[in-house]
Every structure is written in structure tokens, then in C-alpha cells.
Amino acid sequence: MHLTSDELSRRFHHHPPRDDETADRHSQVRGVLFNAAEELVALTGPSTREQSLAITHLEEAMFWANAAIAREIQAPE
16 A cells, blocks of 8 residues: 555644544543553552563553544544
């Protein structure tokens, strides 16, 4: 798949929240994954490489979830 300039722009430019509802969805994603991170740290005990990787992957999940919200393509009205 050839990446067009428009597609690259969609991927790399900032997507500010369109409205308060969108900003709230971003906040909810952060909250859910923060809570999951706290639970994982409590369950897995002392810091280890594996624990660190689990947290890193939650950060990645947060990024992708928020990207999904920010990059939503609005259906034409």
C-alpha cells in the first residue's frame, strides 16, 4: 500500500478533540489503562523486566485507543 501525503498527514498531525465528548473519551481511556497498570503492578510484585514490558504495552494500548478516537473519520451528514 502506497502511503499518500493525505494519509501521512492523518497519521502524524495533531488531532485536537472535536468536542467535550471526545475529550472525555480520551480521558476515560487513560483512566481505564491507568487503573489496569496499577492493578498489574500490585499483582506482579517487585519491578521486573516482564512487569515493565506489561506496562509498556498498556501505554501502547492507550496510544492506539486514543489514536482511534482522534482519527475517527466522521461520516458525511
